[in-house]
Amino acid sequence: MSNDDNNGSRDRRRSDGEDDAEDASPDREERTMPEGSQDGEEPDGNEQTDDDDPWRSPGSTIEETLAGNGESPGETFDEDIDEQPAGGDEQLSDTHGENEEPTIDDLGSDVEIDAEIEDDPDPEDLLGGLKIDSTEEINIPERLVDQVIGQEHARDVIIKAAKQRRHVMMIGAPGTGKSMLAKAMSELLPKEELQDVLVYHNPDDGNKPKVRTVPAGKGEQIVQAHKEEARKRNQMRSFLMWIIIIVVLGYALIIAGQILLGILAAGIIYIAFKYASRGSDAMVPNLLVNNADTKTAPFRDATGAHAGALLGDVRHDPFQSGGMETPSHDRVEAGAIHKANKGVLFVDEINTLDIRSQQHLMTAIQEGEFGITGQSERSSGAMVQTEPVPTDFIMIAAGNLDAMENMHPALRNRIKGYGYEVYMEETIEDTPEMRRKYARFVAQEITKDGRLPEFTDDAIREIILESKRRAGRKNHLSLHFRTLGGLVRVAGDIARGEDAEMTTRQHVLAAKDRSRSIEQQLADDYIERRKDYEIQVAEGYVVGRVNGLAVMGEDSGIMLPVMAEVAPSQGPGDVIATGQLKEMAQESVSNVSAIIKKFSDVNISEKDIHIQFIQAGQQGVDGDSASITVAAAVISALEEVGVDQSLAMTGSLSVRGDVLPVGGVTHKIEAAAKSGCDRVIIPESNKQDVMIEDEYEEMIEIIPVSHISEVLDVALEGEPEKDSLVDRLKNITGSALNEGASVAGPSSPSPQ
Ligand SMILES: Nc1ncnc2c1ncn2[C@@H]1O[C@H](COP(=O)(O)OP(=O)(O)OP(=O)(O)O)[C@@H](O)[C@H]1O
Known part of the structure; x- marks a missing residue:
């Protein structure tokens, strides 16, 4: 990754000692990351030297060497090959070869940030005591596993699974590090075990190519040797052919005097020789999997792969006869399961793989080998079926909760039976140490991108503050790193666009505005449009109308007014x-009707209750948290008491009238403020999750409540009616209210 001179970036040292020598070079202008660690790319082709050629010894033909006693060709080649450092079978039995077996401690212990830290950091310091002026002073750990922030459990599992060669299923939100951990695992696997796979022509049955595995690096040598052999043989044949042609032509011209006949004979000889030489080309094996230059165990991402890319394929041959055909072993293509042999196969959104592929994947996991055949039934490739090709990979399946429900149960069973299941965390406790790691995260993202100007300390602080806000939980930081990384990149791009030397806090603030999600943009647009058409009411009292709040996507609040009308049935x-919220409305009404039955003379079962979510037609609005809103609207309509329109509310409701916690309170409060409300009701148990931006703090009063009676107390108009209504409610559900604190928080928070 090269640095742009304009961006003010300078060298960032890798934190392991061995790079110090590199850094000593005054010319070094590059920042470094572990090679291939971030993108999982395979390295470039091998550079073979003549000295490495094991085929120097003349005399022995390859066919003779291969004829051996049916062993793998790798074991029957001449001694030079076995002396190659790539390692033989004895080495393969030693899991970690010459390297000391890594312990969980040295791999998994949290790597402290490599930068200056204050001895006793101020708890308020967003940098957790880091004594730095910019990200430039933060060094990045060498190994990907050490770059992972949070996800302690998942990281420990990955490390254990790497040692024990177990499969892992990681379930959780996007961008929390699933594929990063899978890549990290491939770095931890021993490289010594890697193998090359060759496919050979089968002289007995051309449609059943033979498969041989050899230690990594030898495959290329074998193919080269075969090519060389074939070339020499062809050379010999050519030489012989020209001699014969000259003799025939000479005889025809000088002795027989039949020049035309001579030319014809020479032509036939030429064609016959060419035809015969094709056979020796067909003997050159196809190097299916080449690990010659692989620096770490392979990492293959087969997310969304079609059957051929996952399981291997055999190309169609349009010329299937007449001497024009391509030998079937040459048409064989490896799939991700074969390329991941001795490494990691990562499949995200595992449930999107078709069932047949999932079944084949199961077989590959179970058997540790899987033959390759043409995936298209109507292609000539479907006739070909190779011998089994090794598929000894560690499977890392990933996805969200839906993925788990919809994946093939037997496949899940295989992973569970032979491995671990991990749920990815979405937030992590906010500690000074964690804040320092978030600062390192900013440095990691800058290095990964390679073009962003370094971030000043204030810019880092703003990113950490944003991750606090996004966590939606007090004293926690969000682990949604992909979106946080997006903010880092947008801020850096803005700075770059301005030719700034450093990315500053102002750039981050501008990026926050610019990198609003589609949902945020839509929500803001809605709020504006509603103001235009006066759908939004933020003053006065209206019977049966309550300003509810909802979230769209993950990070956008929206005001969602609810209207209720009660009519005799x-x-x-x-x-x-x-609309979509029908079920939720019915559930809320059934909860509130239990309460209404107790305090009201009205027989609710004789009434039709009409509920309308005003303009809630758009996708993505989850109204689960609107249950106190629906309850308040129904009670207001039933008792014909007006509701304060300068108030908005959110909260879930239990059958006993307890207000239960909901998600996204921060975004909802901001939406209420943007919509012009003065006050907002939130569940008491969500109080500590509020992280609103400074600008909204002055605009809106937050009222935490733990019971529906408190909601009505705040929301309903007029004294006499309100008092009687609320008093009745309090009397009847008093016990619940008194127990309120203990009752309100037990159930899991509703998702939105
Ligand atoms: N725990 C983490 N620590 C440091 N960086 C992280 C972490 N999680 C994610 N990132 C950053 O976010 C990027 C995206 O993460 P990754 O691709 O691993 O997410 P994912 O969980 O696999 O998401 P998806 O399910 O959408 O594929 C990573 O390349 C890395 O830069």
Whole structure:
């Protein structure tokens, strides 16, 4: 990765000692990251020297060498090959070769940041006591596993699984480090075990190519040797052919005097020789998997791969006869399962793989080998079936909770039976040490991108503050690193666009605005448009209308007014709600009706309750947290008491009237403020999750509540009615209210 001179970046030292020598070079202008660690790319081709050629000894033909006693060709080649450092079978039995077996401690212990730290950091310091002026002073650990921040459990599992060669299923939100951990695992696996795979022509049955494995690096040598052999043989044949042609032509011209006949004979001889020489080309094996230059065990991402890319394929041959055909072993292509042999196969969104592929994947996991055949039934490749090709990989399956439900149960069973399941964390406790790691995260992302100007200390602070906000939980930091990394990149790009030497706090603030999610942009647009059409009411009192709040996507609040109308029913009463939120409305009404039955003389079962979520038609609005809103709207309509429109609310409701915690309070409060509300009701148990931006703090009063009676107390109009209504409610559900604190928080927070 090269540095742009304009961006003010300078060298960042890798934190392991061995790089110090490199750094001593005054000319070194490059920042370094572990090679291939971030993108999982395979290194470039091998550079073979003549000295390495094991085929120097003349005399022995390859066919003779291969004929051996049916062993792997790697073991029957001449001694030079076995002396190659790539390692023979004895070495393979030693899991970690010459390297000392890594212990969980040395691999997994949290790597402290390599920069100056204050002895006793101020708890308020967003940098956790880091004494730095910019990200430039933060060094990045060499190994990817040490770059992973948080996800302690997942990291420990990955390390253990790497040692024990176990499969892992990682379930969790996108961008929390699943594929990063999978790549990190491939770095931990022993490289000494790697193998090359060759496919040979089968003289007995051309459609059943033979497969041989050899230690990594030897495959290329073998192919080269075969090519050389074939070339020599062809040379000999050519020489012989020209001699014969000259003799025939000479005879025809000088002795027989039949020049035309001579030319014809020479032509036939030429064609016959060319045809015969094709056979020796067909003997050159196809190097299916080449690990010659692989620096770490392979990492293969087979996310969304079609069957051929995953399981291997045999190309179609348009010329299947007449001497024009390509030998079938030459048409064989390896799949990700074969290329991942002795490494890691990563499949994200595992449930999106078709069932047939999942079944084949299971076989490959179970058997440790999988033959290759043409995936298209109508292609000539479907006739070909190779001998089994090794597929001894560690499978890392990933996805969100849906993935787990929809994946093939037997495949999940295989992973569970032979490995671990991990749920990825979404937030982590906010400690000075963690803040320092977040500062390192900024440095990591800058290095990974390679073009961003370094971040000043204030810019880093703003990123850490944003991760606190995004966590949605007091004293926690968000582990949604992909989106946080997106913010780092946008801020850096803005700075770069301005030719700034450093990325400053102002750039981060501008980036926050610019990198708003689609949902945020849509939410802001909605708020503006509603103001235009006066759908939004933020003053006065209205019967049966309550300003609810919801979140769109992960990070965008929106005001979602709810209207309720109660009318006598002809038959048994019904809850009538429109749109996607119907189920939620019915659930909220059934919760509130249990309370209403207790305090009201009105027989709710004889009424039709109509509920409307105003303009909640757009995708993505999750209204689960609107249950106190629906309850308040229904009670207001039932009792015909107005609701304060300068108030918005969010909260889930239990059958006993307890207000339960919900998600996204910070974004909801901001949306209420943007919509012009003066006050907002939130569940008491969400109080510590509020992380609103400074600008909104002055605009809105936050009222935490733990019971529906408190909601009504704040929301309903007028004294006499309100008092009687609320008093009745309090009397009847008093016990619940008194127990409120203990009752309100037990259930898991509703998702939104
Ligand atoms: N725990 C982490 N520590 C440091 N950086 C992280 C972490 N998690 C994610 N990142 C950063 O975010 C990027 C994206 O993460 P990654 O691809 O691993 O997410 P993922 O969980 O696999 O997401 P998806 O399921 O969408 O593929 C990484 O390349 C890395 O830069």
